Amino acid sequence: xxSILTCQGITKSYGSGDIIENVLxxxxxxxxxxxxxxxxxxxxxxxxxxxxxxxxLLAPSEGQLLIADQSVNFFDKSSxxxxxxxxxxxxxxxxxLLPFLTIxxxxxxxxxxxxxxxxxxxxxxxxxxxxxxxxxxxxxHPNQLSGGQRQRVAIARALLHRPSIVLAxxxxxxxxxxxxxxxxxxxxxxxxLEKAVLVVVTHDTRMLPLFDRILSIxxxxxxxxxxxxxxxxxxYTQT
Amino acid sequence: MIPFLINxxxxxxxxxxxxxxxxxxxxxxMTVTGIAIAFFLAAAQIGLLVGWINTNSAIIxxxxxxxxxxxxxxxxxxxxxxxxxxxxxxxSSVKGVAWAEGMLVGWINWQHPEGKHITVEVIGLDNANAGxxxxxxxGNIASIRLPETVIVDELSKQALGTLHVGDEAEMEGRRVIxxxxxxxxxxxxxxxxxxTSIENALDYVPYYHYDEISYVLVRAVPNANILDIRDRIAxxxxxxxxxxxxxxxxxSVKYWMLxxxxxxxxxxxxxLGLLVxxxxxxxxxxxxxxxxxxxxxxxxxxxFHQKTLRQIVLTQxxxxxxxxxxxxxxxxxxxxxxxARSPIPLETTPMVTMGLVAFSLLCCIAxxxxxxxxxxxxxxxxxxxG
Numbered sequence: 001x002x003s004i005l006t007c008q009g010i011t012k013s014y015g016s017g018d019i020i021e022n023v024l025x026x027x028x029x030x031x032x033x034x035x036x037x038x039x040x041x042x043x044x045x046x047x048x049x050x051x052x053x054x055x056x057l058l059a060p061s062e063g064q065l066l067i068a069d070q071s072v073n074f075f076d077k078s079s080x081x082x083x084x085x086x087x088x089x090x091x092x093x094x095x096x097l098l099p100f101l102t103i104x105x106x107x108x109x110x111x112x113x114x115x116x117x118x119x120x121x122x123x124x125x126x127x128x129x130x131x132x133x134x135x136x137x138x139x140x141h142p143n144q145l146s147g148g149q150r151q152r153v154a155i156a157r158a159l160l161h162r163p164s165i166v167l168a169x170x171x172x173x174x175x176x177x178x179x180x181x182x183x184x185x186x187x188x189x190x191x192x193l194e195k196a197v198l199v200v201v202t203h204d205t206r207m208l209p210l211f212d213r214i215l216s217i218x219x220x221x222x223x224x225x226x227x228x229x230x231x232x233x234x235x236y237t238q239t
Numbered sequence: 240m241i242p243f244l245i246n247x248x249x250x251x252x253x254x255x256x257x258x259x260x261x262x263x264x265x266x267x268x269m270t271v272t273g274i275a276i277a278f279f280l281a282a283a284q285i286g287l288l289v290g291w292i293n294t295n296s297a298i299i300x301x302x303x304x305x306x307x308x309x310x311x312x313x314x315x316x317x318x319x320x321x322x323x324x325x326x327x328x329x330x331s332s333v334k335g336v337a338w339a340e341g342m343l344v345g346w347i348n349w350q351h352p353e354g355k356h357i358t359v360e361v362i363g364l365d366n367a368n369a370g371x372x373x374x375x376x377x378g379n380i381a382s383i384r385l386p387e388t389v390i391v392d393e394l395s396k397q398a399l400g401t402l403h404v405g406d407e408a409e410m411e412g413r414r415v416i417x418x419x420x421x422x423x424x425x426x427x428x429x430x431x432x433x434x435t436s437i438e439n440a441l442d443y444v445p446y447y448h449y450d451e452i453s454y455v456l457v458r459a460v461p462n463a464n465i466l467d468i469r470d471r472i473a474x475x476x477x478x479x480x481x482x483x484x485x486x487x488x489x490x491s492v493k494y495w496m497l498x499x500x501x502x503x504x505x506x507x508x509x510x511l512g513l514l515v516x517x518x519x520x521x522x523x524x525x526x527x528x529x530x531x532x533x534x535x536x537x538x539x540x541x542x543f544h545q546k547t548l549r550q551i552v553l554t555q556x557x558x559x560x561x562x563x564x565x566x567x568x569x570x571x572x573x574x575x576x577x578x579a580r581s582p583i584p585l586e587t588t589p590m591v592t593m594g595l596v597a598f599s600l601l602c603c604i605a606x607x608x609x610x611x612x613x614x615x616x617x618x619x620x621x622x623x624x625g
Binding site: 084 | 247251254255256259261262533534537538539540541542543544545547548619620622623
């Protein structure tokens, strides 16, 4: 399988002198095309920090991040924006759609920002709205949608410009179990269809069987779990 | 078809900025109203200043002459002092002078029919009535040639207690008859103008001799160099100061604006009006950006360039500011119109109006700079914390 995203010795520390807190410690990871990973861990374990680094939103203190074998230059804000614009798709906890734009406009501006042409934007928009059963919502505003519908729109927005990596931060936290499960299933299905690397942060261990890989993080140390651990519910303790 | 507003990146900027603003209609209306009021406040103060300046040089500017000859060190039209009347003939004989005539300015008491005394500024006019009222509301300017007959402005009717042509009153204990009412001759000294002939004025103003006047007003021959004639008069006529109309108007304005407490107060009030207006405008626009800071963070995280966000903020500032300024301008022009016949008019000139608009737009741009700074400091990671 083709390697898309690689972390090499990623460390993230806050503070200075004697008061240094290592949030991430020497994280080595590799993500492959079409692979869906879930990142779990207790609050404050560094999940969001790792996701922020993977999303080129936060610079690591040490180590390097490679996207398609290209090292990311965290000192150049403009190139970070360019990476996010072209290669990354985000899904946030509360969808964070722009409330003043219609669903169609929320999606279209992302395509335009990524440099897609009119025909391509239209084709992707129609396709994604159909796949995610959002055609009827096309001209509505986010406040006219339910939480689950909003997250489906967020999935469409994250995928519209065909990013190679999709990062989701607790996309089901604001949803009930059934709606959340449906959203995650849709997300997995669409990401696999697009052959995108998918990394999802969640607290909900019931979702874990749906993913290819389970990554657990505790005290800044990352470890990979086996699906068999689900039954024992020992995700936060295994190393 | 994709949404028409999203056709190009520039249209994304316009779509996002305008829809962000118009999404909350009440907030949008309140913001535009706030900016309009702020602009109106600033414009009204400047309008008062302009009205004031126009008022205190109106008689000079409307006299229709090119040169004013006066006693040395005369600081303003209102404080003219006596010069010999034969200066008129001396000035008339200077090369380049088409004609010259006199004018007398004096301060005396007017007795209101109810008994109170009011100080008035008497303007004595010569044959061509140069320096007299430029518009009549009622009656004829020629009536001042009749004995004891004066013209007052319609704005002073109440103050002087004279409501009709033919009414009688007293000035310095002697009878006067109202021969007509002028229109738009305002005073800012609180002393109403009373126009009459020089001969009549000499009867009332006790401190002028029969052979004295305050000014010689000069009309130059057509196409003459006014400055050359001014210099020639200054050389050939002794013990006088000679100024062009523009110079005298400027001196009068400077005297009232800079050498009296009243003028300084008006200037300070105008400056404060501008400042308060600018601050309200800036705060209002900054608050809009702060309201949407989470949306800006989302756009940053989604890969929108800082440049695009800057353009969005600037577009918002200029469109909100532009709308507010248009509404404020309409209000200001309405107020100018409404106050045109009042003792304290709001006035403006094309230059002043353009300056006000430019200043206000600059305030909008300055306020967007604060908003842009806030966006620069924005950490896109914040989107992960909901």
